Amino acid sequence: MIEILVTTDKLIPQSSLDAVADPSAGGTTQFIGTVRNQTKGKKVLKLEFEAYVPMAEKEMQKIAEEVEKRWNALHVSMHHHVGTLEVGEIPVVISVATSHRKAAFEACQYAIDTLKETVPIWKKEYFEDGEVWVAAHP
Amino acid sequence: MIEILVTTDKLIPQSSLDAVADPSAGGTTQFIGTVRNQTKGKKVLKLEFEAYVPMAEKEMQKIAEEVEKRWNALHVSMHHHVGTLEVGEIPVVISVATSHRKAAFEACQYAIDTLKETVPIWKKEYFEDGEVWVAAHP
């Protein structure tokens, strides 16, 4: 089962875990991203996430399908927040349940690595002296 | 910060996440073990976990210290259940918060792999036709 969610609601890690619960699962790996208080030493005030939502969901679906296929995952849940987040809040939660634990780690890492490369979501960092779209420039 | 817990209480993944929350964390990886409904095709009714508690805590502490040192983890939380668990319930939760996410995956995987090798906890599987201490015999 695949669960994809792009939402303005606060992300709840337990809700992503619930989505992948399965009696034949031996292990679940979860990645929880959190907003860091600094970037290269500069204090971060808040982040704002913007998404091209229908395509973001489609790209996340592709990642989840690849995870199911390549690591034989039982279930995959990917949640991403859009809107403003404070330091310590959660932009992304990914859960992967597998029969055996090694696959769960590899699969979850692939999912977050690929999400960061392909999913059309953009993050703006707000500093005390201005704001910047992350990764926009070399 | 290191949090080690060996308990007869039900494990709550969120409580382990709360223990590693940090404004300088960029990523947290969590491993959640769950009781599988079968082992090599045989239906599992329940599991019972027994621990040599003071040494289990000491060995878990050693693992967490190694994780802090080797992967520069900000915080590590390791919870293990003792007592009886039904299918789908949680024997173990490990959370590792790091500044960068790659380290979080490696560190969390090291922690669960090592826990399974060194921590004096024993698991008995109950089947319909008997019970067995897991991994006791070759």
Added chain:
Amino acid sequence: MNLTLIAYGIAKDILKGSESTFSIKGQPTIGDIKAKLIADHPAFAELQSLKFAVNQDYQSDDFKVSENDEIVIIPPVSGG
């Protein structure tokens, strides 16, 4: 052909709006659109990468767009 490009993130800042409409001869490719966009707004050339999605899928430079396609400028993504 009249085209509407949809913009997100820094593309929205460069275009000063979430959409940009322009006319282009014949049936253009993504490569044609990219060239025109950079000619009109040189700031696009300074981005780490510049991709396009047509109807919610990434498409490469040789892809030909059609009249009612949903064309979105994809500046470097930074989710997660």
Added chain:
Amino acid sequence: MNLTLIAYGIAKDILKGSESTFSIKGQPTIGDIKAKLIADHPAFAELQSLKFAVNQDYQSDDFKVSENDEIVIIPPVSGG
């Protein structure tokens, strides 16, 4: 010297109890204790592994135990 071995898991089943007390000459090593345990209870020889902890740390065969040490038989662990 009188020794009390504490047992968990399958070791408890083999010894039919959570403790086993016996006498051994001089100051025995973990290796001596292991040999005596297997001689008295051959089922220990069939385990995947057989380790010992003294005062909550693993110790190898050449470690000498003392009178009031807490000695625990560690059959193959299976936590997690």
